[in-house]
Amino acid sequence: MSYTKKLHNNIFNNYIFIFLSNLNLTHGLWMIYLATKGMSLVQLGLLEGIFHITSFLMEVPTGLVADIYGRKTSRIIGRIFALLSIFLLLTADSFIFFTISFIFIALSYNLESGAGEALIYDSLKELKLENKYMKICGKQEIAVQVGQVIAFIIGGYLATIDYKYVFYLTMIFIVITIVQSFIFQEPKIDKEETKNNKLSKILKNQINQSINIIKDNRKIGFFIIFTQIILAFGTSLFYYLQNFLIADGHTEFFIGVIFSISAIFDAIAGSLTFRLEKIIKEKGILMIMPFLSVICIWFIALSKYSYIFYIIMCAIEGFIFVAMSDYINRLIPSKNRATILSLASMVFSFFMIFIFPLIGKIGDLYSLKTAFLVLAIIATIFAIGNFILLLNINKKKDLPKT
Numbered sequence: 001m002s003y004t005k006k007l008h009n010n011i012f013n014n015y016i017f018i019f020l021s022n023l024n025l026t027h028g029l030w031m032i033y034l035a036t037k038g039m040s041l042v043q044l045g046l047l048e049g050i051f052h053i054t055s056f057l058m059e060v061p062t063g064l065v066a067d068i069y070g071r072k073t074s075r076i077i078g079r080i081f082a083l084l085s086i087f088l089l090l091t092a093d094s095f096i097f098f099t100i101s102f103i104f105i106a107l108s109y110n111l112e113s114g115a116g117e118a119l120i121y122d123s124l125k126e127l128k129l130e131n132k133y134m135k136i137c138g139k140q141e142i143a144v145q146v147g148q149v150i151a152f153i154i155g156g157y158l159a160t161i162d163y164k165y166v167f168y169l170t171m172i173f174i175v176i177t178i179v180q181s182f183i184f185q186e187p188k189i190d191k192e193e194t195k196n197n198k199l200s201k202i203l204k205n206q207i208n209q210s211i212n213i214i215k216d217n218r219k220i221g222f223f224i225i226f227t228q229i230i231l232a233f234g235t236s237l238f239y240y241l242q243n244f245l246i247a248d249g250h251t252e253f254f255i256g257v258i259f260s261i262s263a264i265f266d267a268i269a270g271s272l273t274f275r276l277e278k279i280i281k282e283k284g285i286l287m288i289m290p291f292l293s294v295i296c297i298w299f300i301a302l303s304k305y306s307y308i309f310y311i312i313m314c315a316i317e318g319f320i321f322v323a324m325s326d327y328i329n330r331l332i333p334s335k336n337r338a339t340i341l342s343l344a345s346m347v348f349s350f351f352m353i354f355i356f357p358l359i360g361k362i363g364d365l366y367s368l369k370t371a372f373l374v375l376a377i378i379a380t381i382f383a384i385g386n387f388i389l390l391l392n393i394n395k396k397k398d399l400p401k402t
Contacts, residue, residue, distance in 0.1 A: 006185035010123040011136060014116070015143045017180055021079075021112075022147030023173040025155030025166045026086065028259045029252060031242045033163050034098065041243065041368075043095060045360025047102050048239065052356065054106035055349035062110035063342025064206050071119035071338060076181040078111030083174045090167040114341030121329045121337060122187040134274045134326035141270025141322055145263035152263065156256020187334075210339040213332060220331050220340070226286065226386065227324040228348035230293060233379050234317045236355050237300060237372070241310060244368045258307045262314040269318030277323050285323045287390055290383040292316050297379050301372035 001009075026033065031044055039047070066074035085104035092098050120140075124130045158165040214221045238259075245255050277285065296313035300306040332340045355375070362371040 003185065004127065007123045007126055007187060009183075010120060010185055010187075013180070013183055014120050015140065017177060017184075018116075018140055018143040019147040020173055020177045020180065022144050023151050023170070024086075025151045025158065025170045026089070027148065027155070028152045028238075028242065028256060029155055029159050029163075029166060030089070031239050032159070032246055032252060032255075033166075035243060035246075036163075037093065037098075039095070039098070041360040041364040042357075044239075044243075045357035047095075047098055048356045048360075049353055050099055051102045051106045051109075052349040052352040054103045055110055056346055056353060058107060058110045059113075059342040059346035059349065060207060060339065062107070063114045063339040065111065066115035066118060066338035066342075067206055067335060070186045071115040071122070072181065072184045072186045074111045074115035074338070075119070075184070076178065078108045078115070079174060079178045079181055081105070081108035081111065083171060083178065086167055086170050086174065090164065110342065110345070113345045114338040117325065117329070117341055118334075118337040119184060119187065122334045123185070125334060126187045130330070133329060134277065134322060137322045137325050138271040138273050141318060142267040145267030145270070145318075148263040149260040152256040152259040153253075154256075156251075156253040159252040159256075206336065206339055210336045210343060213336055213340065214343070217331055220328060223324055223328050223331075224344040224347055226290075227320065227328075228344060229351055229382055230290060230317065230320055231348055232351040232355055233293070233297065233375060234313060235352065236359055236375065237297070237310060237313070239356075240359055240363065240368055240371065241300075241306070243363075244372075245307065247368070258311070262311040265311050265315040266318040269315040270322045273319050273322040276319060282323075282327065283390070285320065287387055289316055289320050290379075290386055293320075294376065294379045294383045297372070297376040301369060301376050306372075 034044060034047070062074065062078075065077075081104050085101050085108060088097060088101040088104065092101060120136065121130065121133055124133055124136070154169070155166050158169070214224075242255055245258070246252075280288065293313055293316045296309045296316065299309035300313070303309060328341075328344065329337070355378075359368075359371040359375060362374055
């Protein structure tokens, strides 16, 4: 099979990989599971905080692994760490071992986050098809959400029987993805020669180049911060909503159904992003979408039917994620792609380190409803600040084309 054909196959194979990777039946249940193990909201917040501290510290080093040693290699190692994490989460029975599990899953996330995206974008770039990335990214979002729909429903059902079945089936799916990781074709990119250079010099050069790229094009930095703040709000709500709905008298299966519906809306929104973006353009994504997301957070905090507005918010995030992923990838060179995308994930972890434990602490001291109100206030301040900033930029000069 020719090199070009293998690159084409990367696209379809990645749909399958993403689908299987998202058959993580624990994803919508781990906070409830750990609560049954005696973990308080503060401890749950600390565990997620540890996850993001690890991500914050390791994002760039793991991104360098993908840029220097290959996206495929990084993805394989990431999947192995995911398997170790799920196994430890099942067998552990103390905060210390749960912490180790969360460190492993953070490393897994780090190794896969920028690597997978860079693998596909650079495959398209080699094929001179990068203009199709937004459409392909939308289809990838469908694969993500279909996998999560199945995981939420099956996971929710199995959790009502015995949590161990949730973990066993998840580990089987991870093993399958480890095997599948080996079939990808590594795209050819310009990267530093490792034979005649010290590793420390290569790492330093890669980091310096990536930071200079962001400094030279501040739009990259703005897109990264904009996207990661919104994702941090949504991620925090996703996890704490599990305990919120349980306290409200709902079952794990009901929660699985709600998250499945939200995943379907997310998938539909992601797949239609390239059409919507043609209508409202970049400015519409940047200025309108944050306010729509904020309105949803307020209704999640205040409405009796919080899960309905969570579903709507997921659709809005689907639009934002796919559009911003395309905007950012257009602006960065291939040899620094995984490193810069890892820097983006590092920003996400930075926000989560503060936001997630804060919600847990307020939830423990008062209630999760109060915590959601605080999050709504923070999100409102961000949306207003973002709008004012963009208005000032537009008065001076239009946002440069992506």
